[in-house]
Amino acid sequence: MLSALHPLGKLVVCMIWIAAAVLIFDARFQIATIVIAALALIVLDRTSPVLVLALMIPFALFGFGFLTTSVLFRQESNFALRMAGESLLASPAFSAGITLFLRAIACGMVSALFALTTDPGAFVRTLMVHWRLSPQIGYSLFSAMQLVPDLAAEAQQIRLARAMKRGRPPRRFPGPFEMFRLVIPLLAFAIRRAGRAAIAMEARGLTPGAPRTVIAAPRFRRRDLAFIAIALTALVLCISWARSRG
Structure with a gap:
């Protein structure tokens, strides 16, 4: 409710x-x-x-x-x-x-x-409609909300690949050394995703002051x-x- x-x-x-x-x-x-x-x-x-x-x-x-x-x-x-x-x-x-x-x-x-x-997405859309949140900030928040779960999934895939290479199952929780080794691949993954998000935002024409339609924004x-x-x-x-x- x-x-x-x-x-x-x-x-x-x-x-x-x-x-x-x-x-x-x-x-x-x-x-x-x-x-x-x-x-x-x-x-x-x-x-x-x-x-x-x-x-x-x-x-x-x-x-x-x-x-x-x-x-x-x-x-x-x-x-x-x-x-x-x-x-x-x-x-x-x-x-x-x-x-x-x-x-x-x-x-x-x-x-x-x-x-x-x-819902975070509905909250951001509401801010864009009612409180005039900048589209650049709004779509940046949308990208961040999609990136966080993808980072976790990517980290799990990297851990599984390394465990298969060693020939033993991965630990339930990564240790400090394993977490340190995950930093560089995850950083590269985040940079690639950020570049794609920047291209997508540029294609949407996120210029300040332009009229914009927000889909599925909650109503009072x-x-x-x-x-x-x-x-x-x-x-x-x-x-x-x-x-x-x-």
């Missing part, structure tokens, strides 16, 4: 939620943001709960640095201590650290919600307006709940 929504509508909503998570220094609001983002992924987009929990790990590790800094090294700001002093937790330093820890997870989960439910629909209204209403309710509980 979320994947069918307009990318710009989701982008604006996610930016507003992230801004609110940054500005509102309240652990309750951060928890509500994490829960809503996780439920949206699991219920509306059919994302595996295991994947959602796995996505929280890097953001939790990043937020753990804020927690240790606040608790162990006492480097929190006066604003954080003043806001944390209003919390129900006994130690203002610990309260500030927990809030910063939850803020990192909340911002990360909102970002993950947008990234997992948005009623469901997008309903999503924006529901998301902003939920944001207001979460802010009110966090303030009333505080």
